[in-house]
Amino acid sequence: MEKKREGGGGAVERTSQIVSDPYYFLHFMAFFSYLPIRASAAPYTSHRLFDRELQAFLAFLMFSAIKMVREETWEAFVADSFLYAKIFLIGVSLVMDYRVAIWFCVIFSVVYLLAQQPAFSKLGTAKKLTPMQLEDLLSDGTTTKYWLIEFYACSSSKCVRSSRCFPELSITYSNSLLSFGTIDLGLFPNAASKFGISLAGGMSQLPTYILYEKGVEVHRFPDFYVDAAPSLPVTKKLLCQHFELDRLLLDYINGS
Secondary structure: OHHHHHHHHHHHHHHHHHHHOHHHHHHHHHHHOHHHHHHOOOHHHHHHHHHHHHHHHHHHHHHHHHHHHHOOOHHHHHHHHHHHHHHHHHHHHHHHOHHHHHHHHHHHHHHHHHOOOOOOOOOOOOEEOOHHHHHHHHHOOOOOOEEEEEEEOOOOHHHHHOOOHHHHHHHHHOOOOEEEEEEEOOOOHHHOHHHOOOOHHHHOOOOEEEEEEOOEEEEEEOOOOHHHOOOOOOOHHHHHHHOOHHHHHHHHHOOO
């Protein structure tokens, strides 16, 4: 539903991003490089190769359609679709020539090293904070009663996949009672322990969300421990239920 609401403006934005961002540009260059390679395929493999291409294409469409329905964010959908496309392309290349499959493995490895998937760039109504700014806000008695903070790192694939959720929640739920903020722990890794966040294990605890009431932590997701990292993907529904954002919004409406 969220993808539908983005409308034409979202499509134009994504097209511009595909052209300008190295992650998308390099991936599409790698995918389209299959066409000239395919054109030079040996004639005796063409019929069998066409059958495998058709099977791979239909399987890719099926998996992508499933992901389009299940994934909440564009970033997560793109990441999964690219993964499926790589797997099917390498599989089809094996039918043509194992050396072509090795070539695509090398190309995708280079793209992985050179370009990282971009996160959702907009903040909604959330404020981009430093750890020191957050401490000042929490100690300031004149600020809002509640602060919901997202701790993330742009180098974390899980953070990129869920990067659209927090800004969209902030647009819906921010008010004079509840404020939203984000802190990039990739820029301030030494501050992570101060907020009870471990960056060990490939930043498996990120993203972490903490709700403060009058400067005191009252809820967080996930828990303090590295092995408590959530197995389910972060979604707006999950965050809304965990932090009872609907209840906080009703408190604001009722003047509580």
